[in-house]
Amino acid sequence: MRKSLFAIAAAGLLSACGFQPLYAPQIGGGPAIGPVSISTIPGKAGHVLRQELDRMLSVEHEGEPQTLEISLREDVSRLGFRTDESASRADLYLTARYVLTPNGGIQPVRGTVTSVATFEIPASAFGEIAAQDDARERAAEILAQRIRADLAIRLSEARRNPAPRATYRRGSPAGGE
Numbered sequence: 001m002r003k004s005l006f007a008i009a010a011a012g013l014l015s016a017c018g019f020q021p022l023y024a025p026q027i028g029g030g031p032a033i034g035p036v037s038i039s040t041i042p043g044k045a046g047h048v049l050r051q052e053l054d055r056m057l058s059v060e061h062e063g064e065p066q067t068l069e070i071s072l073r074e075d076v077s078r079l080g081f082r083t084d085e086s087a088s089r090a091d092l093y094l095t096a097r098y099v100l101t102p103n104g105g106i107q108p109v110r111g112t113v114t115s116v117a118t119f120e121i122p123a124s125a126f127g128e129i130a131a132q133d134d135a136r137e138r139a140a141e142i143l144a145q146r147i148r149a150d151l152a153i154r155l156s157e158a159r160r161n162p163a164p165r166a167t168y169r170r171g172s173p174a175g176g177e
Contacts, residue, residue, distance in 0.1 A: 033057060033066075033148070033151050033152055033155055034065075034066060034102070034155075035057070035064070035065040035066065036053070036057045036065060036066050036067075036068045036100070037065040037066065037067050037068065038050050038053055038054060038057075038068045038070070039067065039068065039069045039070070041070050041071075041072055042072075043072060043074070044133065044136055045072055045074055045094055045136045045137075045139065045140045046070070046072050046140075048136070048137050048140035048141065049070065049072065049094075049096070049140040049143055049144055049147075050070075052140060052141050052144030052145075053068070053144045053147065053148065056144060056145070056148050057148065066100055066101060066102045067100070067101045068098060068099070068100045068101075068151075069098065069099045069101075070096050070097070070098045070147075071096070071097045071098075072094060072095070072096050073093075073094070073095045073096075073097075074092065074093070074094055074095075074136070075092075075093040075095075076090050076091070076092050076093075076132070077090060077091045077093065078090050079091060079118070086121075086123075087121050088120070088121055089118060089119070089120055089121060090118070090119055090121055090132075090135075091116050091117070091118050092116070092117045092118075092119065092132065092135040092136060092139050093114060093115075093116050093139070094114065094115050094116075094117075094136075094139040094140060094143050095112065095113070095114045096112070096113050096114075096143055096147060097110075097111075097112050098110070098111055098112075098113070098147060098151075100151060100155075102155065102158075107158065109151065109154045109155060109158060111147075111150050111151070111154060113143060113146045113147050113150055114143075114146075115139045115140075115142040115143040115146060116139065117135040117136070117138040117139035117142070118135070119131045119132060119134065119135035
């Protein structure tokens, strides 16, 4: 009984402060992100990232597609070393810088997201290639989830608080003449 009363009170407090779940229907019934056209991302990790983002964002197909451009950077950091000074473990870092150009007069949304996947380096050379490819795929899948969440948050904020567009006129103090 106490738990249900607490839950009702908590729901009332959250609704009073303006809390709205991120993936709840938007005011006016629009999608959280909307349809997105993703530009080609070079490399193996870019291919996996684009496929994952396409899969995740394909459910939101209402309206004109927005353009998402992503530049991807991959770094490998060696962690553990064997007695012969070869690496035994490594971290693969994927960093994505993205720009989403939305419709409806909202400013472009920019962000940077990073993911890390740790992998064991076997003694054979071909094993290292396979382990690194697996880590690359795992990092790209995590990165796609983080990009989607980051986009949903930033677009939600932008829709609630649209930034005023600056207008400059000749001869005005802001115009520089």
